[in-house]
Amino acid sequence: MRILPAEFYDRPVLDVARDLLGMILVRAPNGGAAGPDRRAARLSGRIVEVEAYDGEADLACHASKGRTERTEPMFGPAGRAYVYLVYGMHHCLNVVTGPVGHPAAVLVRALEPLEGTDRMERGSGPPATIAAGPGRLTRALGIDLSQNRADLRAPGELFIEAGEPVPDDRVLRGPRIGVEYAGAWARKPWRFGVRGSSALSRPFPKKRAAR
């Protein structure tokens, strides 16, 4: 499988978010070292839901609160991970996009499990929903703050491989989840999902949201 190159990430965050649908998130706890156990150690899933967060002006984006120790990764180079802790117990995984100096990232919200489903950390619900939600997927793949700033463009503990692209007529759009405090920004249709996937964190509104 081909790892997504730097150019994939160094684009506007909405483009990267939409194109991440169908790509394969891979967790290799041993750092992807060569050896007979490499394949067995892999955990992976197909990305089926994401959200875009775009710059200081976006009141739902953490960076709108300023450039701080926590938000620093979003200001850095595209293609790295931004991991943070929410509600004191759940980690969220983001993919930083370009350009350097512009704080933007894609929150990965749900995966359809592919490899190692039986070795993933279980929550409640059927196996298909083991990674259906930003907190669930980080728990399933064992992602925490130690993966913050990880380079997703190179084989390692965490990276993304090319998958089957999702055609436009299979892409759902809707407002982002859990950001009501952001006013008008909360209503922007910056949440993307794969139509018909059984691993969505929750349904998309039927009505077509306005740009």
Place this chain on the structure above:
DNA sequence: CAGAAGATCCCCT
């Protein structure tokens, strides 16, 4: 099935 509430801790003021 919907709504409410609790868990729990890092980050910023």
Place this chain on the structure above:
DNA sequence: GGGGATCTTCTGC
């Protein structure tokens, strides 16, 4: 000192 890009459990219809 307060709040959050969530999830689970429990209640009541």
